[in-house]
Amino acid sequence: MAKIDDYISITGQSTVDELRLLAEKLQGKVVQTINSTAVGGGVAEILNQMVPLLKELGVDTHWDLIKGGMEFFDVTKKIHNALHGRAENITQRDFDIFMETSQRNIEEVKIYGDIVFIHDPQPIGLIKKKSGNKWIWRCHVDVSSPDKKVWQFLHDFISQYDAAVFSAPSFSPVLPIRQFLISPSIDPLSDKNKELPVETIKEVQDKYGIVQDKPIITQISRFDRLKDPIGVIEAYRLVKKYIDCQLVLAGGTASDDPEGIEVFEEVKEQAKDDPDIHILMMPHNNIEVNALQRISTVILQKSLKEGFGLTVAEALWKSKPVVAANVGGIPLQVKHKYSGLLCHSVEGAAFAIKQLLNNPGYARKLGESGREHIKNNYLLTRHLRDYMLLFLSLYHGEDIVYL
């Protein structure tokens, strides 16, 4: 696990000095962060990185989990999909299951933070325990066009918080509370993003039978319909008509996502026996994900909806040319034709991939600009800074704050 001073080589001494200054201003405050899973998915990954660093900086930070059974997580998955705008049949029984589990958590989870930092809808009901402390709801989901019934259900909880946080401006609804824009981040020193020895990369390539003499198109993401893995295969097939290439579709599933295995089977079925399609289930193997990104010629992220799409930032950090859907937080990371190419359809994705494969100089330039953009805006140090500013903002209502 990296220490805060390890980031100096990437961001400079002054950036780390600023983090220490902010941490000093939070002395005496206890931050309690709560979500539903310790492993799998972007939220757990971010918290695994952030919590130890906040502690090291001197911010008294703790991480707690709520509990829930399979039935509860089936409902929260439906809620998640409905927030993304997908048609879901959510019944009164589903809401009842959500409320019953929430009630059990209200009884069991001890609240002790001066600042309680709740992530996503699963633990949202804990707000009933608010008593004089500050509560933040952190939404990691794309809520730009949510199902109205589900949004109204959540809205009644959200409006009791002191502040809400979203990942992209288009997710911002009208709310009676303050709302902030904080993009997530990648950790440049984590196993997923650090530099790797050539031998390690070669080992991973050989392990999965990926050959070097054909361009490699890669999408790294959970096996989730919202990541459009079937659309990825269709785009690959359109490219394959003209350029002999390989496709790598790799990812895991999260413990709070019951659909993962089902989608994985569908994708395998769709790939049939094309030896150039590599479908890899690799839960939590960050070194291998890192290596796959580094051997790729083009990285694709053809999501239909996206909370933020950190795999895009990961690819850009490795100076890789990216083709990505214009959804969620992706357009914040990819400025079209400057740090990657945006697309809206299978055909658009295929066209963009062909452009990059046929113009390696252009592809390289996009990748290099992308790395600079990520360095300035989407690294963990910026994210730590934003979270500390967020905590401080709870005690300051004005637009210009002298600390």
Place this chain on the structure above:
Amino acid sequence: MNMVLAKAEESFRFMTRLHLTELTGLKASTLKKMAAILKKVPGSCIYHHTHRFLQQHQHISPEPPNDFAYWVANILGEEELGERLASIDVVQFTTIRHLREKIIQTIENYLATHPLSSKRFAEAGDEFHFIKSVSFIIPTKYEVSDLVEFKDVLKKITADSIYFHIFESRLRLGKKENDFSNWFEHALRDKPLAGSIARLDPYTHTMEELREAIIRLIEKRIISNGKN
């Protein structure tokens, strides 16, 4: 007199400014709606959308220098108005109020002469979202009292700190002049250097270019002072 070692009457404390982005939930899909919302949003909102690009793109700036211009040209397809908004000379404005009036006036004048433009609208998902900046101003540990010390610190402070003294302090805190020029002129009694920094158009530089440009001017000044 060797002015290289001239000490300032009052030392200069480098500050830094860290910002948090606050969402308003307000969005516009037409030019008319944009102008209407511009009249009521807080000044921090105008400030955010005319300065965000400076902080996001510190090496190469791929976008027009304000968000309004970008949206008008790239989403609504109104390139002429986009150019007019992009070319508003922000450095000439010393208050957010006047800058706000200029932006609104530019849009309304354009609509008056291009009535069909009021019919254009952004599709769902492409609306303009109004956002504001919350600034946290913090003193750094760096305090200097001559040009050499100043230059050395300038090389290592964050872009946020330079940003604060050049942009935020002048326009948002209403000081009329950037902090660096102010200190050179009043504490170091070096009016020529103050003037040369005030004449840089900071809006056409990236933050790193700006840092280098200021360092170059100071170094030149140190050399010329040394010869005197």
